[in-house]
Amino acid sequence: MKKGKNVTVFLMGVLLSGLLALQSCGGGKPKEPTDESGSSFPRTKTLYLAGSQWGDPNTFNPLAESWQAAWPVGDRFNLMYEPLLAYNSLDGKIEPVLGTLVSKDNDSIVVDLNPEAKWSDGTPVTSADVKFIFELGRRFKNAATAFTVEFITGINVAKVDVNGVSVERLSFIVDKKGRNNPLVILDHLQAVRIVPAHVFEKLLSENNNDLSAVQKLKIDDNPVVSGPYNLETYSNEKIVVKRRDDYWGAKAIYGGKLPGPQYIIHPIFKSNDHFAIALQKGNLDASQTFIPRIWLKKKDGVSTWKADAPYYVPGSIPMLLINTTKAPLNDKNFRRALAAAINYANIKELAVSGYSPDIQPGLIMQSGIEGKYFSADDAKTYGVTYNLENAKKMLADAGYRSVFKSDGSLDYMTDKAGNKLPTLSIKSPAGWSDWEAMVSIAVKGMRDAGIDVREGFVDAGLYWPALPSGDFDLIMHKPAAAVTPSLPWSRFESIMSSRNWVPVGGDNKMNENQGRYNQPGTKEYNKAVDSLLKVIPILSDDAQLTEAYRQLNKIFMQDQPALPLCHLAEQYYEFSNANWKNWPDETNPYAPPLLPWIGASTKILWQLQPAK
Amino acid sequence: MKILKNLLKSPMFVTGLVLFLATIILALIGPYVHTITMERVGPQYAPPAAQYLLGTDDLGRDYVSLLIRGLRSSLYVGFLAGIIATTVGTLLGIYGGFKGGWIDDLINMITNLFIVIPSFVILILISSSLKDGRSLTLIGLIIGMTTWTWSARAVRAQSAALKSKDHISLAKINGDGTLAVIVKHILPYLASYVFMVFILQVASGILSEAAISMIGLGPLDTVSLGTILNQAKNNGALGDGVWWAFIPSTVIITVIVFALYLINTSAEGAFNPRLRK
Numbered sequence: 109m110k111k112g113k114n115v116t117v118f119l120m121g122v123l124l125s126g127l128l129a130l131q132s133c134g135g136g137k138p139k140e141p142t143d144e145s146g147s148s149f150p151r152t153k154t155l156y157l158a159g160s161q162w163g164d165p166n167t168f169n170p171l172a173e174s175w176q177a178a179w180p181v182g183d184r185f186n187l188m189y190e191p192l193l194a195y196n197s198l199d200g201k202i203e204p205v206l207g208t209l210v211s212k213d214n215d216s217i218v219v220d221l222n223p224e225a226k227w228s229d230g231t232p233v234t235s236a237d238v239k240f241i242f243e244l245g246r247r248f249k250n251a252a253t254a255f256t257v258e259f260i261t262g263i264n265v266a267k268v269d270v271n272g273v274s275v276e277r278l279s280f281i282v283d284k285k286g287r288n289n290p291l292v293i294l295d296h297l298q299a300v301r302i303v304p305a306h307v308f309e310k311l312l313s314e315n316n317n318d319l320s321a322v323q324k325l326k327i328d329d330n331p332v333v334s335g336p337y338n339l340e341t342y343s344n345e346k347i348v349v350k351r352r353d354d355y356w357g358a359k360a361i362y363g364g365k366l367p368g369p370q371y372i373i374h375p376i377f378k379s380n381d382h383f384a385i386a387l388q389k390g391n392l393d394a395s396q397t398f399i400p401r402i403w404l405k406k407k408d409g410v411s412t413w414k415a416d417a418p419y420y421v422p423g424s425i426p427m428l429l430i431n432t433t434k435a436p437l438n439d440k441n442f443r444r445a446l447a448a449a450i451n452y453a454n455i456k457e458l459a460v461s462g463y464s465p466d467i468q469p470g471l472i473m474q475s476g477i478e479g480k481y482f483s484a485d486d487a488k489t490y491g492v493t494y495n496l497e498n499a500k501k502m503l504a505d506a507g508y509r510s511v512f513k514s515d516g517s518l519d520y521m522t523d524k525a526g527n528k529l530p531t532l533s534i535k536s537p538a539g540w541s542d543w544e545a546m547v548s549i550a551v552k553g554m555r556d557a558g559i560d561v562r563e564g565f566v567d568a569g570l571y572w573p574a575l576p577s578g579d580f581d582l583i584m585h586k587p588a589a590a591v592t593p594s595l596p597w598s599r600f601e602s603i604m605s606s607r608n609w610v611p612v613g614g615d616n617k618m619n620e621n622q623g624r625y626n627q628p629g630t631k632e633y634n635k636a637v638d639s640l641l642k643v644i645p646i647l648s649d650d651a652q653l654t655e656a657y658r659q660l661n662k663i664f665m666q667d668q669p670a671l672p673l674c675h676l677a678e679q680y681y682e683f684s685n686a687n688w689k690n691w692p693d694e695t696n697p698y699a700p701p702l703l704p705w706i707g708a709s710t711k712i713l714w715q716l717q718p719a720k
Numbered sequence: 721m722k723i724l725k726n727l728l729k730s731p732m733f734v735t736g737l738v739l740f741l742a743t744i745i746l747a748l749i750g751p752y753v754h755t756i757t758m759e760r761v762g763p764q765y766a767p768p769a770a771q772y773l774l775g776t777d778d779l780g781r782d783y784v785s786l787l788i789r790g791l792r793s794s795l796y797v798g799f800l801a802g803i804i805a806t807t808v809g810t811l812l813g814i815y816g817g818f819k820g821g822w823i824d825d826l827i828n829m830i831t832n833l834f835i836v837i838p839s840f841v842i843l844i845l846i847s848s849s850l851k852d853g854r855s856l857t858l859i860g861l862i863i864g865m866t867t868w869t870w871s872a873r874a875v876r877a878q879s880a881a882l883k884s885k886d887h888i889s890l891a892k893i894n895g896d897g898t899l900a901v902i903v904k905h906i907l908p909y910l911a912s913y914v915f916m917v918f919i920l921q922v923a924s925g926i927l928s929e930a931a932i933s934m935i936g937l938g939p940l941d942t943v944s945l946g947t948i949l950n951q952a953k954n955n956g957a958l959g960d961g962v963w964w965a966f967i968p969s970t971v972i973i974t975v976i977v978f979a980l981y982l983i984n985t986s987a988e989g990a991f992n993p994r995l996r997k
Contacts, residue, residue: 381956388959400778401764404960458764458779539936541954545779552758565940 149348152718155369155688157703158383159396159680160185161376164344169327170303171244171319173252179347179374180337181327184590185705187349187372188333189301192219192238193294196708197423197591197678197700200477202294203708204361206233206302206334207278214282214646217293220268221276224360227304228352229332235265235276240305242280242296248319256296259287291594291645298592298707304332336367336713347374367713369688380541384410390686396679396703398542400461409684413701414694417462421701422473423591423678425599426543428534428550428582428671429575429623433612436521436529437581441506443668446582447492448499449557450550455674459545464674469493470661471599473675478596480650481657490665499557510558521560533564536584537571543584546673575622578612582671585622591678591700597644600660603670604637625669637663679703688716723912726990733990736982743976747795750788757785765962775964777948778955786943787968793944794926794973797860801925804864806918809871814902814910816872817879824880827872835869842866856939863928864921871917878913882906912991916984923980930973945969 165178170189172182180187186194192207202209207219225233242263245254264279280297282290308322315321328339336357337349351370358366375392377383384399386392388408399405402412402419412419428446436442447469456464468474469491474482492498503510507524521529536547547563554561561582566574574580587602588595602620606628610616618624626637640660647653664670681701683691692699692712704712727733750756760780761772768775774783816827842862882888891905907914926945932938933946934953952958952965 381953381959384956384959400956401960454760454780458760461764538940539954541778541951548779563940 149371149373151687152720153370155372155394155713155716156375156386156392157372157394157705158375158377158386158392160703160705161347161374162378164376165342165347167324167326167328168331168339168342169323169325170301171252171308172323178342180349180705184299184301184707186301186335186707186710187337187705188331188335188339189303190335191298191301192221193298194708194710195298195591195593197477197702198421198697198708200593201708202298202593205357207238207297209297210277212290212294214288214290214648215284216264216279216281217290217297219278219280219297220270221278222356222360223273223275224356225334226356227332227334228338228354229304231304231306233302233304233334233356235263235278237302237305238278239263239265240308241300241303244319250319250323252323253300256293256300259283259289259293259296261286288642289645291597294593295598302334304334307332336710337372340371345376347376348372349374362711362714365714368716368718369713372713387682387684390684392684393686393688394681394683394691394703396681398460398680399682400542402461402463402682405682409686410682411685411691411693412682413692418464420463420677420680422465422475422675424586424589424676425471425473425672425674426546426584426586426676427603427673428547429580429585429587429603430582430625430668430670431578431580431612432623432625432669433578433627434581436508436523437532439506440667441502442508443671444492445499445502445506445508445557446554446559447668447671448495448502449553449559450494450671450673451553452494452674454549454553455546459542459549460674460676463680464676467672467675469665469672471603471664471670471672472596472657472661475675481596481654481661483658483661486658486662487665490662492665492668494553496553496557499553503558508558510560518555518558518560521558529560532559532561532581534561534582534584535564535566535571535574535580537568538565539568547584550671550673576617576619578616578618578622578624583622586676587620589678594645596657597641600644600664601641604660604664605641606633606638607641621669623669625667634663634667677701679706685719687719689719690715690717723990727987730986730989732982733986736979736986739975739979740983743791743972743979744795747788747791750791754784754788756788757782758789765957765960765965768964774968775962777965778951778957783948783964783968786948787945787972789943790945790948790969791972793856793939793942794929794946794976797856797863797929797939797944798922798926798976800857800860801863801867801928802918802922804861805868805921805925806871806914807868808864809868809917809921810875810910810914812868813872813875814879814906815898817876817881818883818902818906819898820880820883824876828876831869831872831876834866837866854938854940856942856944859929859932859939860925863925863932867921867924867928871921874917875910875914878910879906882909912987916987916991919980919984919987923977923984926973926980927977945973 161179167177168181169177170181174182176182179185181189190205192205193209194203194205196203206225207221210218210220221235227233241253242256244251245257261281261283264281266277268275268277280293282288282293311322311325331339336352336355338352340348340350342348349372351367353366358364380397383392383395383397384405387395387410388405402410413421430437430443432438452467456462465475468487470487472478472482509522511519511522513519523529534547534551536543544565551561551563575583575585588599592598604625605620606626608618609628610618612624626634640656644653644656647656679702698715699709699712700707702709704710758781761782762776762780764778764780766772766776772782777783777786812827816824846862888901888905891901929938929944930946933944934949936950938944938946938950948969949966957965
């Protein structure tokens with residue numbers, strides 16, 4: 109009895125102190141300046157979007173690596189610093205931003221700089237700014253944009269007269285002796301954001317011409333930008349950008365109109381499940397996160413591009429890369445058997461909530477802009493589809509034998525010579541629920557086919573270094589994740605190119621073809637792969653291009669250096685009409701299904717209207 | 721024997737024991753009564769129905785099978801962690817308490833050091849340094865290695881109190897070494913206490929595993945009651961009203977831990993004459 113009393117007293121104490129703590133938290137906070145609705149950012153003028161910033165915002169420096177800089181400076185976001193051009197992934201057209209595409213051929217890509225373009229400090233955007241960022245890699249090896257100098261020999265500037273206005277015409281000269289790849293230059297022109305040369309040259313000279321010192325600056329205090337929004341405030345909970353009412357493009361591109369939302373707030377959520385709840389409650393207007401079973405959220409006003417399955421527009425292919433240097437994975441018959449053992453329908457239905465079309469063998473999607481290169485006949489003739497019996501037969505024909513335990517479960521597998529094969533492992537970051545499910549389904553099918561393979565979920569800190577160093581048997585990866593003008597070439601390049609082939613081991617790293625497929629100098633080396641990869645970027649004839657892609661896809665299907673699993677959206681795109689309406693969707697496709705800070709989707713900001 | 725009789729008179733103990741044995745039986749004979757299958761048996765998150773009594777998970781697998789597997793894993797981790805924590809804690813506690821002096825100080829210092837390190841920090845560090853990832857046994861080991869501290873402290877206090885008892889002095893005079901004294905004359909006195917510590921350590925091992933797995937740091941490529949909850953959380957089952965994804969495993973965890981606490985509390989009454997009714 110005495111003991112019970114003690115417990116009650118203790119519990120009451122805990123409750124009381126908890127209540128007190130809550131009370132003091134609520135009362136002690138200083139109030140932010142508010143309007144009549146009780147918030148410093150009135151809901152009717154503020155757009156809440158999320159999914160592009162996950163960690164704490166560390167820097168807003170546009171010269172930092174794109175993965176380091178926070179939204180909306182990092183990645184290829186164009187709200188503050190704008191690129192020359194924007195790519196419309198729906199129709200494949202190149203749309204003007206700071207510049208207008210005049211022509212492209214195998215010698216050069218020509219862009220006219222908009223003479224109206226201005227920085228927020230009033231100085232005009234000129235060819236000097238463009239040259240600064242594109243040629244920074246020639247001055248500093250550690251420049252984040254150093255990759256561009258591999259492709260262009262230089263930028264020629266000419267003054268031309270367009271409709272009576274003097275315009276700077278920039279010709280990006282293709283480096284024919286180097287990579288000779290105008291396709292990738294086009295990628296760069298819509299991905300590299302132009303920064304004010306006068307600001308950064310000054311910073312460089314203040315820092316003794318030391319780029320790494322300049323890269324460490326945060327550039328978060330009223331930065332000089334050209335875009336429609338500028339940084340207002342930020343914390344570890346949210347980043348706020350404010351509309352620039354003197355944005356040059358309002359007059360020069362959008363007929364005198366400013367974007368609708370005065371503020372855009374990017375709340376920083378730590379976990380995937382927050383997004384769905386925030387969208388359903390109307391606290392978030394759009395997001396780009398994987399939300400399972402989206403159809404259950406429709407009743408709360410969450411919409412997607414398509415009203416029905418697959419809900420999203422396919423744009424990227426998550427796949428299993430195979431380490432082709434390791435036995436038995438160096439045997440293409442074995443790799444094809446792996447492909448035949450994966451239940452693609454289950455992956456589509458269970459791992460990604462049906463957000464994928466039924467996939468076809470090969471690396472080319474059957475829909476969208478690249479659909480014109482897809483050949484159903486080739487897929488049928490050379491491709492492997494899910495068929496367990498076929499997988500078992502392929503393995504048996506190639507001399508592999510599975511040994512089962514007395515309870516019927518798989519014990520191990522032997523190779524042609526009767527040697528026991530090691531258990532293979534599929535590496536994937538732990539906690540990425542959709543990838544984990546894909547891997548589990550793949551493992552299930554492979555084991556059913558008699559292949560000794562296991563899930564190898566590892567912390568993300570181990571996953572990322574394993575990829576370029578080739579430290580895996582099989583590994584989950586989504587190559588060429590962004591839809592750019594160079595698809596599907598860039599997808600083939602990132603899986604099959606032997607351009608930088610180095611063996612596994614030591615500090616050797618490969619940023620493409622991490623599976624070490626097609627080793628040069630061996631008798632199995634297939635020269636056709638690299639020559640096709642080299643020639644496709646300079647082909648302009650559609651028939652030739654289709655033929656080249658068919659050849660490459662055929663080799664991919666025959667050699668199976670990777671196992672594509674499903675076709676997912678480039679970015680998931682979910683929106684709510686609760687506070688802002690007129691989002692683009694399948695019935696109103698005025699912009700691609702991306703959040704309004706990428707590519708040609710920025711124009712969404714001009715089309716949104718307050719719902720109330 | 722008398723203690724057991726005393727225990728069986730306590731309805732609290734009997735309830736705890738019955739509940740605990742029920743979970744053990746479920747774990748042991750479950751696979752013989754219900755066909756355990758890790759195959760897909762239905763659509764994603766199908767509600768409970770005749771062919772899958774507790775519905776299906778995100779991969780369309782039968783939740784009854786998963787729960788039986790998960791229960792076995794959780795009990796394994798709980799017992800492993802309990803055995804390690806109790807053994808390490810008891811040995812260090814008795815030794816330190818009995819020896820006193822600088823050895824006691826040293827052991828105390830180590831104990832205090834371990835108390836302030838949260839187990840999941842060690843878990844993250846260890847798992848990221850291990851190539852093959854986290855196994856069930858590793859999780860059990862880590863929980864055991866980070867929770868022995870309070871058993872060490874509790875046992876130390878008891879053994880320090882025993883140290884000055886007459887029979888210990890007598891044994892010492894008779895020429896018994898430290899080890900002999902501890903094994904023959906101290907451990908028997910503490911056996912009931914150690915038993916209760918063990919019960920609590922098993923319960924906390926099961927809870928720790930569930931907590932660690934729930935936040936995504938649990939064993940990889942095995943099913944445990946905690947990983948079932950983690951999968952349900954990661955797949956947004958809560959938001960979609962899929963109650964069968966998390967209620968059953970929560971109930972099972974609660975029942976085991978509740979049963980163990982009942983056993984512990986009632987055993988305290990039986991072992992301690994002052995609390996006996």
